[in-house]
Amino acid sequence: MExxxxxxxxxxxxxxxDAPEFKGLIGTEDWAIELTEAELNEFCRLLYQLADTMKHLATELMAEEKIACEAExxxxxxxxxxxxxxYNLRFILNTGRGTEGAWPAAAVTELLQATRMLKVF
Known part of the structure; x- marks a missing residue:
């Protein structure tokens, strides 16, 4: 696999x-962080969970209502x-590197689609 x-x-x-420790990478054009396989798997799992929650809440909210949801x-x-x-997406890495990052709403839909094609989780 490549x-x-x-x-x-x-x-x-x-x-x-094939990377020895940090097999994953997430970021934007301006920043990036390498993640362990477990961290990348968890990033994708929580992103799917949050996206699914937002999809379900769509039926319960008025069109102009904003909402925030967290997963940890x-x-x-x-x-x-x-x-x-x-919706915008933010994350904080709880492991020793203490990293924080975010994506604007315009990028989240494509990022979500890309995670589904990246590897089989």
Whole structure:
């Protein structure tokens, strides 16, 4: 298997199965952080969970209502904020590196789609 990096306007994500420790990468054009396989898996799992929650809340909110939802594990804290169809994404890495990052709503839809094609989780 070979290294994969997917990117678009305002986002990028990568997977290198041959890397010794940091097999994943998330970021934008301006910043990036390498993640362990467990951290990348957890990033994707929490992102799917939050995206699914936002999709379900769409039926319960008025069109102009904004909402924020959080999800957390021992590895990551993540939050989506905005409208069910367009929301910002933030994360904080809870492991020793103490990293924080964010993507604007315009980038989140493509980032979510890219995570589904990156590898089989």
């Amino acid at each position: 290294r994969v990096i997917k990117s678009g306007i305002g986002w990028r994500i990568g997977w290198n199965p 594990s021992n590895l990551l804290w993540m939050e989506v904020e905005g409208y069910p169809h367009a």
